[in-house]
Amino acid sequence: MKQLLRALKRCSVVAAVALAGLSLQPSAASAAPAPVVGGTRAAQGEFPFMVRLSMGCGGALYAPNIVLTAAHCVNGSGNNTSITATAGVVDLQSASAVKVKSTKVLQAPGYNGKGKDWALIKLAQPIDQPTLKIATTTAYNTGTFTIAGWGAATEGGGQQRYLLKANVPYVSDTACRQAYGSDLVPAEELCAGYVSTGGTDTCQGDSGGPMFRKDNAGAWIQVGIVSWGEGCARAGYPGVYTEVSTFASAIASAAATL
Numbered sequence: 431m432k433q434l435l436r437a438l439k440r441c442s443v444v445a446a447v448a449l450a451g452l453s454l455q456p457s458a459a460s461a462a463p464a465p466v467v468g469g470t471r472a473a474q475g476e477f478p479f480m481v482r483l484s485m486g487c488g489g490a491l492y493a494p495n496i497v498l499t500a501a502h503c504v505n506g507s508g509n510n511t512s513i514t515a516t517a518g519v520v521d522l523q524s525a526s527a528v529k530v531k532s533t534k535v536l537q538a539p540g541y542n543g544k545g546k547d548w549a550l551i552k553l554a555q556p557i558d559q560p561t562l563k564i565a566t567t568t569a570y571n572t573g574t575f576t577i578a579g580w581g582a583a584t585e586g587g588g589q590q591r592y593l594l595k596a597n598v599p600y601v602s603d604t605a606c607r608q609a610y611g612s613d614l615v616p617a618e619e620l621c622a623g624y625v626s627t628g629g630t631d632t633c634q635g636d637s638g639g640p641m642f643r644k645d646n647a648g649a650w651i652q653v654g655i656v657s658w659g660e661g662c663a664r665a666g667y668p669g670v671y672t673e674v675s676t677f678a679s680a681i682a683s684a685a686a687t688l
């Protein structure tokens with residue numbers, strides 16, 4: 431039952447997106463939109479590695495022709511030409527959006543709905559945008575993280591036309607366990623959010639997108655993949671992210687096979 435609930439928590443995005451389509455944000459002149467939840471609008475070019483996937487998930491360019499996303503955003507592994515990746519824009523309706531089809535999907539080996547929530551999507555053509563390097567050690571798995579996505583700006587709300595961003599602090603495994611108990615896989619998952627207040631978080635449709643920070647050289651580095659959580663931005667319930675450093679070698683090996 432826990433598995434089923436977790437699967438529902440993770441997968442609600444796909445159906446929600448299919449039904450809801452895009453809910454358009456007001457123009458820049460009106461009230462500031464809450465992106466993600468509790469976020470603000472990203473500037474064009476600020477996070478050039480961000481990708482929107484047509485099933486209603488986020489992703490990041492791991493290589494010019496490979497998107498890193500969440501395992502729960504895909505159906506399995508193999509040839510797959512059904513996914514469209516949109517990149518190069520914060521506005522999904524921009525005429526300058528770059529849209530590329532998938533050719534293959536690789537879901538994390540052993541993925542069964544608990545942990546291991548990563549997948550790779552190979553693209554039919556490379557996308558001419560900077561890639562996002564992934565953390566290969568735990569060195570950056572703390573501090574303040576940036577989240578971004580086109581997902582819901584409120585729990586149960588619509589998907590966004592414009593990319594939203596926010597910062598969230600690291601939450602220890604111990605504190606995260608207090609929220610999620612044995613549902614959390616501490617070696618494979620990393621938590622972030624304002625536990626005492628809530629208010630800022632990823633939400634439905636942000637799944638698969640990156641959580642990232644600056645490294646010691648000032649470059650963006652991906653430490654997490656949006657995975658799941660109890661609702662969005664609730665006090666006491668941080669967001670749960672795939673711990674990228676745990677899977678860095680497996681991701682590199684898998685990418686080499688695509």
Ligand code: 4AZ
Nearest residue numbers: 633634635637658659662
């Ligand atoms: C989702 O359904 C989802 N608050 C993503 C992130 C979080 C909750 C749900 C974390 O895609």
